[in-house]
Amino acid sequence: MKLLTLNFLTCAIKTCKTSPASFPLHPRDAELEIIESEINLPFLRNILPRLMWEEIRVIASELGLPSLPTTPPTREDLVEGASQAQATEQAEGEAVAEVEEVPSQTAKDLHRILLETGIKEGKLVCGNCAHEYKVMEGVANFLLPGHLV
Amino acid sequence: MATAMTPDDSQGSQRYEEEHVHSVYEQIASHFSSTRYKPWPIVERFLKEQQDGAVGADIGCGNGKYLAVNPRVYIVGSDRSRNLAQIATQHYPHSAIVADNLSLPHPASTFDFAISIAVVHHLSTPARRVEAVEAILELLKSPQQGEVAASGGKALIYVWALEQKDSRRGWDEGHEQDVMVPWVLKEKKEKAQKERKGRRKEAKEGAGVEGEKSAAVNQPESAKPAEDKTFLRYYHLYKKGELERDITEAGGEVVESGYEKDNWWAIATRKQ
Ligand SMILES: [Zn+2]
Numbered sequence: 001m002k003l004l005t006l007n008f009l010t011c012a013i014k015t016c017k018t019s020p021a022s023f024p025l026h027p028r029d030a031e032l033e034i035i036e037s038e039i040n041l042p043f044l045r046n047i048l049p050r051l052m053w054e055e056i057r058v059i060a061s062e063l064g065l066p067s068l069p070t071t072p073p074t075r076e077d078l079v080e081g082a083s084q085a086q087a088t089e090q091a092e093g094e095a096v097a098e099v100e101e102v103p104s105q106t107a108k109d110l111h112r113i114l115l116e117t118g119i120k121e122g123k124l125v126c127g128n129c130a131h132e133y134k135v136m137e138g139v140a141n142f143l144l145p146g147h148l149v
Numbered sequence: 150m151a152t153a154m155t156p157d158d159s160q161g162s163q164r165y166e167e168e169h170v171h172s173v174y175e176q177i178a179s180h181f182s183s184t185r186y187k188p189w190p191i192v193e194r195f196l197k198e199q200q201d202g203a204v205g206a207d208i209g210c211g212n213g214k215y216l217a218v219n220p221r222v223y224i225v226g227s228d229r230s231r232n233l234a235q236i237a238t239q240h241y242p243h244s245a246i247v248a249d250n251l252s253l254p255h256p257a258s259t260f261d262f263a264i265s266i267a268v269v270h271h272l273s274t275p276a277r278r279v280e281a282v283e284a285i286l287e288l289l290k291s292p293q294q295g296e297v298a299a300s301g302g303k304a305l306i307y308v309w310a311l312e313q314k315d316s317r318r319g320w321d322e323g324h325e326q327d328v329m330v331p332w333v334l335k336e337k338k339e340k341a342q343k344e345r346k347g348r349r350k351e352a353k354e355g356a357g358v359e360g361e362k363s364a365a366v367n368q369p370e371s372a373k374p375a376e377d378k379t380f381l382r383y384y385h386l387y388k389k390g391e392l393e394r395d396i397t398e399a400g401g402e403v404v405e406s407g408y409e410k411d412n413w414w415a416i417a418t419r420k421q
Contacts, residue, residue, distance in 0.1 A: 005244040008204065008225050012254040023256055037241055046202020047223055115242055133254070139235050142227075142248040149163070149252060 001140050002035075004114040006059055007052055011126035012133070012142040021128040024055040027063055030122035033138065039103050039111045045075050047114075060113060068113070078107040153327040153383050155273040162273050169329070169383035170271045171229050177332050177380055178232035182212035191409050192266055193218055195305045195416065203261040206288050208250050209268030213237025216245070222262075227253065250281050253288065260288045263304040267412075269395075270308040270385050273327070278385065282306065282399035282417075292421050301418045303404065306396070311386035313411035320386060329381040387413050 006024050016022040053072040060068050080102035103111070123132040124140060131148070134141050156165050174181065188196075192215055199205065201221040210216065210226030211233050217240050227248040228234045237245035248254055250268060263285050272278045289302030314321040320328075393403045396417045406415035 001238075001246070002242075002244055004223070004242075005225060005246070008206075008244075008256070008259060009246070009254050010256045012248060012252040014252070017257060025254075040242065042201065042221065043223070043242055046221070047204075050202075050204055050223075137235065139231065139238060140246045141231065142246060142252070142254040143229070144249070144252055146163070149249075 001135055001138050002115055002118045003056070003059065003063075004047070005140070006124075007050070007056060007114075009124070009140075011128060011131060012144055013126070013129055013131060013148055016126055016128045016131075019128040022126050024052070024059055025124040025133070026127060027059065027119055028123045028125050028132070030063055030119045030135070032063065033118050033120040034112075034116050035118060036116055037111075039108060041078060041101055041103055041107060044078055044107055044110055048072070048075060048078075051114075056114075065113060065117070066109075073106045073110065078104055078110070080104045152325045153273070153329050155327055155383070157274065159274075159277075162277055165273050166271065166383065169273075169381065173332065173380040173382050174230040175232055177334050178212075178230055178236070180334055181332070182233065182236050188215055188218055189266070189307070189409060189412070191407070191414050192264060192305060192307065195262075195264065195303075196222070199262050204259070205262040205264065206253075206255060206260050206285075208253065208263060208265040208285055210234070210237050210245060211267075213240045213243070213245055215264060215266065216240035216243040225255070251277065251284055253284055255288050257287050258289065258291055261290060261302050263288050263302065264307075265304065266307040267309065269306060270387060271383060273383055273385065275395075279395050279398045282395050282401065286396075286399055286401045286417065286419050289419050291419050301421075304401075304417050305414065306392060306417065307409075307412055307414040308387045308392055309384055310408065310411050310413045311388045312408075316411045322388065324386075326386045326388065328384050328386060330384050332380045332382060334378045334380060335376075389413070 009025055010017055011022040011025065051072060057068045118138055119135045120138050122135050124135060125132050156162055196215060196218040199219060199222050203222045205222055205224045207215055207224050207226040210228050213226050213236060216224050216226055216237060220242070224243045226237050226243060226245040228237065228245070229247070229249055231247050234245045234247045246254070250265070265285050269278050269281045272281050285304050285306065289304060292301035311320055311324060311326055312322055392413045392415050393406055396403050396415055400420055401417040402420050404416045404418055
């Protein structure tokens with residue numbers, strides 16, 4: 001399960017959802033896997049404003065991944081030499097739109113962490129009720145035992 | 150067609166759906182998935198209309214066929230069947246998890262859009278169907294203060310219709326709405342497969358829009374019926390106006406609704 005998914009997950013127990021402690025879920029005993037994929041700049045740019053950056057930093061650090069910068073990257077940070085390209089665009093208009101954008105190291109790191117790194121086996125734990133959800137073969141299971149439904 | 154006897158208490162309903170919906174899909178997952186590849190036009194249109202970078206949820210995503218429609222959005226799919234969710238995880242850049250549609254593990258008011266295709270009709274009581282719609286609406290971003298309801302997140306819900314007299318099943322107005330629908334799982338026999346090959350095209354054309362395979366359509370005379378296994382799935386067939394009523398009761402507002410090939414559909418938002 002790619003880490004980006006965690007940005008949109010919380011505890012399945014209704015009474016937990018209103019508690020801030022239920023988000024994000026915390027990985028435990030996680031075995032990570034890398035599934036490589038082609039970097040998609042427009043996708044990263046679009047998802048950027050949706051990221052709960054502080055929470056993603058917490059998850060990354062809990063998983064022992066390289067620490068993320070304290071402030072979220074901007075859209076411009078994702079493209080190599082973006083400021084320069086913008087200047088040319090103003091001067092030459094449409095012609096520049098054809099130039100292929102080169103992903104910056106920031107974009108590559110973000111892609112690696114959010115889309116290529118996944119939890120293969122392990123648990124996701126609710127910070128409010130401590131319920132554990134199992135991740136098996138890369139799929140997280142949120143079905144609740146009968147007494148918790 | 151068998152009429153379904155549905156229990157009326159909540160515990161009983163859960164057990165009933167476990168036996169007559171969840172466990173069936175788990176067992177037929179791979180075969181079911183191989184018949185689910187063509188998106189329905191209304192669903193395809195809805196997904197393609199979403200803005201680039203929109204974030205959505207696919208409640209009851211099955212094998213994830215709708216995850217592949219628009220790669221410029223990000224969708225978290227969920228399904229009650231582990232086997233189907235596993236198949237759905239293959240659709241990059243999207244995600245898929247195992248979850249119950251009445252206990253979804255998503256933060257409320259987060260999603261730009263949601264779809265729930267051929268799912269709500271599997272719940273066996275009116276209250277649970279309304280609850281399922283509520284659970285979908287709850288995921289959506291609320292409309293901004295002072296704006297029209299349509300400015301919030303939108304959900305597309307799609308259910309099987311009672312009125313389908315021209316379909317192979319022939320149900321229509323006035324018929325029983327709670328039914329058991331068979332799924333015939335073919336026993337894998339190489340010889341039988343070969344015999345069937347020549348007939349495959351014919352079978353596909355004969356099948357209903359949902360790609361349902363039944364004994365009547367997909368059964369070559371030469372095959373031994375004893376080798377096949379029939380599973381019965383519970384369905385509540387929606388009659389005209391019923392989906393809209395469920396949405397209103399769940400606190401939603403219907404933006405657009407209609408009928409497409411044996412199914413009722415509606416696009417809904419949350420009320421302000
Ligand atoms: Zn919890």
